[in-house]
Amino acid sequence: MRSWMDDLGEQVWAVLDSFGHEARQQGWLTLLRPIAPFNRPDFLAPAVTVGALVGFLLLSGVAVVSLGTLLSALLALYLLLVQVFGVSVELHPFGAR
Numbered sequence: 001m002r003s004w005m006d007d008l009g010e011q012v013w014a015v016l017d018s019f020g021h022e023a024r025q026q027g028w029l030t031l032l033r034p035i036a037p038f039n040r041p042d043f044l045a046p047a048v049t050v051g052a053l054v055g056f057l058l059l060s061g062v063a064v065v066s067l068g069t070l071l072s073a074l075l076a077l078y079l080l081l082v083q084v085f086g087v088s089v090e091l092h093p094f095g096a097r
Contacts, residue, residue, distance in 0.1 A: 081087040
C-alpha cells in the first residue's frame, strides 16, 4: 500500500528531474528568463527578470518578518499566561509520564 508521502516524493522528484533536464539542454540561465507573454520585447527581458527576483526577495522578507511577529506574539501570550494568570504549560514526550 502506497502512502501519500510516497506520491508526494515522486512528484517532487519528477519536478526536480524536469528542471535538471531543462537546465542540461539549454543551460541554467534559461530558468531565469521570463516566459511568454513577459519575454517581449527582448530588451526588456533582463528588467523583467530583475523585477521578478526583487519581488521574490521582497515577498520572502515579508514572510520572514511575519513569522518573527507571530513568534513574538506567541512569546508575549505565553509570558502573559504564565506570569500574570499563573497557567502552567508543560510538554511531555509521548509515552512518558
